[in-house]
Amino acid sequence: MNFIKQTVAVTLLNLRTIPHRLGSSGVAIVGIAGVVIVLVSVLSIAQGFSAAMEQSGSDNRALVMRSGADSEMTSGLGAPEVDIIKQAPGLRRNGQTAVASAELYVIIDIPKIGTNSPANVPLRGVEPAATAVREEFSIVEGRMFEFGTTEVIVGRGASVNFQGLTVGNTIVSGQNRFQVVGVFETDGSVAETEIWIDSRVLQGAYRRGNTYQTVLARLDASDNFDQFRDWLIANPQVNVQVRREAEYYAQQSRALSSLIRGIGYGIAVLMGIGAVFGAILTMYTAVSTRSREIATLRALGFNTTSVLVSVLSESLSLAAIGGVIGGIIAYVAFNGYQTSTMNISTFSQVAFAFQVTPQLLGMGITYALLMGLIGGLFPALRAARLPIPSALREL
Amino acid sequence: MKFLPLLWSSLWRKKIRTIFTLLSVFVAFLLFGLLMTIRGAFSFGVDIAGLDRLVIIHKVSLIMPLPVSYKERLAATEGVATVSHQTWFGGVYQDPANFFAQMVVEPEPFMKIYPEFKIPEDQVKAWLADRQGAIVGVDLAKRFGWKIGDRIPITGTIWQPKQGQVWEFNIVGMYDGEASVDKTQFFFRYDYLDENRRQGEGLVGWYVVKIADPSQAQQMGAKFDAMFANSSAETKTTTEKGFVEGFAKQVGDIGAIMIAILVAVLFTMLLVAANTMAQSVRERTSEMGVLKTLGFSNTAVLTLILSESVLIAVLGGSLGLAAAWLIVQQGDPTNGMLPIFVLPPRDVAVGAVMVLVLGLIAGAWPAINAMNLKITDALRRS
Numbered sequence: 074m075n076f077i078k079q080t081v082a083v084t085l086l087n088l089r090t091i092p093h094r095l096g097s098s099g100v101a102i103v104g105i106a107g108v109v110i111v112l113v114s115v116l117s118i119a120q121g122f123s124a125a126m127e128q129s130g131s132d133n134r135a136l137v138m139r140s141g142a143d144s145e146m147t148s149g150l151g152a153p154e155v156d157i158i159k160q161a162p163g164l165r166r167n168g169q170t171a172v173a174s175a176e177l178y179v180i181i182d183i184p185k186i187g188t189n190s191p192a193n194v195p196l197r198g199v200e201p202a203a204t205a206v207r208e209e210f211s212i213v214e215g216r217m218f219e220f221g222t223t224e225v226i227v228g229r230g231a232s233v234n235f236q237g238l239t240v241g242n243t244i245v246s247g248q249n250r251f252q253v254v255g256v257f258e259t260d261g262s263v264a265e266t267e268i269w270i271d272s273r274v275l276q277g278a279y280r281r282g283n284t285y286q287t288v289l290a291r292l293d294a295s296d297n298f299d300q301f302r303d304w305l306i307a308n309p310q311v312n313v314q315v316r317r318e319a320e321y322y323a324q325q326s327r328a329l330s331s332l333i334r335g336i337g338y339g340i341a342v343l344m345g346i347g348a349v350f351g352a353i354l355t356m357y358t359a360v361s362t363r364s365r366e367i368a369t370l371r372a373l374g375f376n377t378t379s380v381l382v383s384v385l386s387e388s389l390s391l392a393a394i395g396g397v398i399g400g401i402i403a404y405v406a407f408n409g410y411q412t413s414t415m416n417i418s419t420f421s422q423v424a425f426a427f428q429v430t431p432q433l434l435g436m437g438i439t440y441a442l443l444m445g446l447i448g449g450l451f452p453a454l455r456a457a458r459l460p461i462p463s464a465l466r467e468l
Numbered sequence: 469m470k471f472l473p474l475l476w477s478s479l480w481r482k483k484i485r486t487i488f489t490l491l492s493v494f495v496a497f498l499l500f501g502l503l504m505t506i507r508g509a510f511s512f513g514v515d516i517a518g519l520d521r522l523v524i525i526h527k528v529s530l531i532m533p534l535p536v537s538y539k540e541r542l543a544a545t546e547g548v549a550t551v552s553h554q555t556w557f558g559g560v561y562q563d564p565a566n567f568f569a570q571m572v573v574e575p576e577p578f579m580k581i582y583p584e585f586k587i588p589e590d591q592v593k594a595w596l597a598d599r600q601g602a603i604v605g606v607d608l609a610k611r612f613g614w615k616i617g618d619r620i621p622i623t624g625t626i627w628q629p630k631q632g633q634v635w636e637f638n639i640v641g642m643y644d645g646e647a648s649v650d651k652t653q654f655f656f657r658y659d660y661l662d663e664n665r666r667q668g669e670g671l672v673g674w675y676v677v678k679i680a681d682p683s684q685a686q687q688m689g690a691k692f693d694a695m696f697a698n699s700s701a702e703t704k705t706t707t708e709k710g711f712v713e714g715f716a717k718q719v720g721d722i723g724a725i726m727i728a729i730l731v732a733v734l735f736t737m738l739l740v741a742a743n744t745m746a747q748s749v750r751e752r753t754s755e756m757g758v759l760k761t762l763g764f765s766n767t768a769v770l771t772l773i774l775s776e777s778v779l780i781a782v783l784g785g786s787l788g789l790a791a792a793w794l795i796v797q798q799g800d801p802t803n804g805m806l807p808i809f810v811l812p813p814r815d816v817a818v819g820a821v822m823v824l825v826l827g828l829i830a831g832a833w834p835a836i837n838a839m840n841l842k843i844t845d846a847l848r849r850s
Binding site: 279351 | 489498527531532
């Protein structure tokens with residue numbers, strides 16, 4: 074009981090005197106806050122990107138591509154193959170017709186708002202079933218395009234990030250003219266960066282003959298995936314690979330998000346080391362300027378553990394303050410920041426928003442506390458071991 | 469110079485403090501070196517892109533092919549020195565994770581247009597003689613342990629061969645180049661692709677044209693685009709530099725934002741380091757008084773303190789920059805995602821200047837204070 078009382082008393086004394094050591098305490102706080110800003114904000118980029126990609130995939134949808142193709146962009150399927158794919162078992166059917174959309178995926182040069190430099194915006198040719206395949210699809214402005222015309226609809230992300238993608242505008246691309254008649258949403262997924270058009274019209278515009286690139290099919294139930302895939306793989310008339318849509322997008326996002334995460338973690342660790350040095354220095358200063366007080370306390374009978382705990386709690390509270398400040402700055406500056414980048418697998422743009430999630434903030438503060446703990450440990454030990462007589466004599 | 473021992477011993481007066489100050493300066497400059505490398509990697513070598521090279525792509529988008537017949541028409545245009553074309557092959561070697569760029573080119577114009585790729589003479593001959601021959605960058609060869617004479621199978625993702633799925637190549641040569649040249653590419657011959665692909669005969673990805681007079685780049689570009697206007701494949705011409713910049717911009721903000729965050733924080737870390745250094749001087753006010761009592765002039769005290777902080781900055785900073793350089797020498801850690809991974813000499817110079825500035829700024833305030841200090845105050849202050 075006495076021990077706890079002692080510890081609380083010394084700790085409070087330490088914490089109350091922090092304002093007198095603002096300079097050196099500030100150094101530790103700023104250092105730690107900086108590390109937390111870097112960690113949280115860089116990871117929020119990766120978080121936002123992979124969230125956009127992962128939301129795109131549903132386990133209830135299967136993506137069929139030519140075997141050997143590594144993305145929608147490089148795949149190619151003839152019309153006869155598409156017909157066979159639509160007959161496969163396991164698909165949801167609406168009466169006689171399969172809920173599956175044969176699609177084309179190309180890119181079109183459109184300037185990015187802000188930089189004015191050309192960007193590869195994905196242009197997707199879809200069949201009428203496309204909206205039934207993607208249940209999350211909804212038109213938020215204007216209307217759906219008419220099949221058989223050169224009308225297009227644009228995703229909300231595309232509309233925000235690229236020039237001229239607003240209802241009523243006409244996109245000029247080479248000799249083609251596409252009229253924007255609507256804006257759509259798909260729950261923030263990658264499709265929102267795309268422009269959609271009738272796939273038959275796109276075949277003509279891009280001289281693709283009667284070919285498609287992929288078939289996106291709605292499974293009757295998620296469990297039917299194996300049945301659907303095995304039937305297609307075993308069928309000698311088609312040469313395809315079948316993947317769950319979720320898997321496909323997760324794989325596409327892996328390279329870029331792990332690169333960003335790698336940079337984020339790597340830099341945060343290095344900076345963390347730097348910040349720990351700062352914290353150690355601060356705490357050493359704190360201890361050495363008060364060595365007489367500490368020695369007096371010990372001479373009065375306060376035990377070493379309470380001194381140790383008090384120094385550690387001081388460094389932990391400085392770290393916590395730094396962590397919280399860093400987290401708040403990262404959140405205010407970056408949460409929801411809209412941008413777009415290139416998906417390296419398809420060379421096409423993906424619009425997404427940075428996401429500072431509670432997990433990231435928790436991670437930042439945990440890391441801050443860890444730095445505080447390491448930074449406080451050695452000075453705390455030193456304070457606890459201070460030889461009383463010589464410390465009392467010190468000026 | 470005779471004060472060096474004095475400097476040295478005052479540095480080690482508080483060992484722990486000096487060591488940690490040194491380490492934090494070290495870490496700050498190590499970070500600086502790495503950041504500049506990453507920044508360069510995100511700009512995809514825009515610094516070395518040639519101004520006399522124009523890139524001609526399909527107007528609709530980069531992925532749309534152009535007819536090979538444009539080559540003759542481009543070559544016949546006045547002011548054109550060399551015409552070459554390239555095609556993105558996008559194949560997979562063993563596993564999709566082994567990503568590297570494969571480019572389909574015509575050897576002779578390709579080598580003429582890109583003198584920065586250094587290929588030994590006999591290997592050039594071997595390439596011209598072998599239709600299945602491929603030239604690979606030295607970094608790429610090192611990554612997979614390839615040797616000249618190896619036979620490399622690559623699965624086509626865009627282009628399927630007439631038989632089977634796999635394209636076979638013989639490595640006939642390796643190219644090297646300066647640090648800023650991307651040495652992770654794989655070049656092979658267009659005639660091999662064109663004769664053996666199932667579809668898409670006579671189509672190439674884009675043209676790279678070398679013009680005689682770089683100052684005419686704009687006009688030449690406009691001329692090319694006018695030549696092919698209203699055809700089935702209209703073109704868009706940019707300088708190679710503009711093209712690479714455009715590509716880097718597509719990756720977009722995230723590279724820039726990441727760098728901005730890191731640089732901002734780096735400066736905070738530098739401030740922290742500077743503050744620490746300043747503090748160590750402030751603590752020794754009474755010693756300054758002693759020095760002055762012994763007859764050190766105000767300027768001598770000023771110089772002494774400034775040199776001390778510059779010494780710490782230089783020691784920690786140069787070690788940090790050297791460590792960054794060593795790490796970067798190990799090459800791209802991401803297996804091909806950042807092919808141009810070098811620490812530019814220009815940034816090293818910037819780093820060196822920053823080291824000096826850090827030392828001076830950190831030392832200035834306490835040094836001036838110490839200079840203006842009255843001996844009596846200083847001695848009383850402790």
